[in-house]
Amino acid sequence: MKILLNGSKGRMGQAVAAAAADMQATISAAIDAGDDAATHLGACDVIIDFSSHHATGKLLELAVTRRKPIVIGTTGHAADEKARLLALAAQVPCVWAGNFSVGVNLLFALTRRATAVLGADYDTEVIEMHHRFKKDAPSGTAARLLEIILEERKLTANALKHGRSGITGERQPSEVGVHALRGGDVVGDHTVLFAALGERLELTHKASDRGIFARGAVRAAKWVVSQKPGVYDMQDVLGLK
Numbered sequence: 001m002k003i004l005l006n007g008s009k010g011r012m013g014q015a016v017a018a019a020a021a022d023m024q025a026t027i028s029a030a031i032d033a034g035d036d037a038a039t040h041l042g043a044c045d046v047i048i049d050f051s052s053h054h055a056t057g058k059l060l061e062l063a064v065t066r067r068k069p070i071v072i073g074t075t076g077h078a079a080d081e082k083a084r085l086l087a088l089a090a091q092v093p094c095v096w097a098g099n100f101s102v103g104v105n106l107l108f109a110l111t112r113r114a115t116a117v118l119g120a121d122y123d124t125e126v127i128e129m130h131h132r133f134k135k136d137a138p139s140g141t142a143a144r145l146l147e148i149i150l151e152e153r154k155l156t157a158n159a160l161k162h163g164r165s166g167i168t169g170e171r172q173p174s175e176v177g178v179h180a181l182r183g184g185d186v187v188g189d190h191t192v193l194f195a196a197l198g199e200r201l202e203l204t205h206k207a208s209d210r211g212i213f214a215r216g217a218v219r220a221a222k223w224v225v226s227q228k229p230g231v232y233d234m235q236d237v238l239g240l241k
């Protein structure tokens with residue numbers, strides 16, 4: 001399998017190149033900002049993107065025009081931007097995932113179950129921590145965890161409380177707190193906290209090596225090349241649905 005890798009010089013780009021070498025896949029083109037993806041598309045079977053949210057639209061337009069499957073790991077898209085991009089992505093086989101690790105995809109399922117069982121009696125907060133170089137907040141993984149919690153609780157994005165400051169008043173049961181910590185070289189920690197009077201449940205995932213995301217992305221690329229057009233996530237790839 002031949003991969004066009006966008007964002008190749010970045011932390012994830014380098015991890016994907018290493019994973020591909022271990023997984024019998026070839027990087028046919030390694031590109032970054034300023035390179036023209038169009039000139040390299042003919043030689044690839046699939047595109048993998050870990051770059052910047054600015055890059056996703058152009059890359060997806062090329063994928064659709066040239067009918068190339070694509071794996072998108074880039075995060076940080078605004079909600080309206082993502083809605084527009086998803087319509088484009090649906091025209092080709094596309095795996096779009098804010099996190100490619102097996103453990104986090106299990107965390108998604110556990111969060112759905114815990115939210116359904118515990119409900120509004122348990123104050124729910126999402127806490128994430130990443131390295132000092134990360135450009136977007138909250139993380140794509142936290143955004144997906146929040147989507148799951150809002151879906152299960154039948155709440156809208158108005159329920160989200162990003163950090164707290166000042167005289168906030170007592171916490172309301174409908175609030176879902178979001179806290180993004182940044183520092184050092186933390187690869188990616190996510191906790192979903194459910195707190196009631198008398199007990200507290202915390203679901204935590206800690207990534208310590210970007211290889212888990214990179215191997216997941218290459219696995220997704222191998223899977224997506226034989227799929228029909230449509231937007232899939234890592235749960236589809238892992239057969240968790």
Ligand SMILES: NC(=O)C1=CN([C@@H]2O[C@H](COP(=O)(O)OP(=O)(O)OC[C@H]3O[C@@H](n4cnc5c(N)ncnc54)[C@H](OP(=O)(O)O)[C@@H]3O)[C@@H](O)[C@H]2O)C=CC1
Pocket residue numbers: 006007008009010011012013031032033034050051052053054055072073074075076097098099100101136140213
């Ligand atoms: N889904 C998942 O499992 C994971 C997702 N991510 C996400 O992947 C993305 C990249 O993360 P990371 O590798 O740490 O970031 P880096 O900043 O280390 O790397 C990003 C790379 O993309 C390049 N780039 C920037 N803009 C463009 C553009 N317009 N076109 C092509 N290339 C561009 C950068 O080049 P330059 O430095 O010259 O700007 C750099 O080489 C982030 O959105 C992050 O959240 C990260 C880990 C796991």
Ligand SMILES: O=C(O)C1=N[C@H](C(=O)O)C[C@H](O)C1
Pocket residue numbers: 075098099130134138139140141142187188189
């Ligand atoms: O930027 C990162 O590093 C990471 N980004 C992804 C995210 O935003 O959720 C996944 C992982 O946590 C690492």
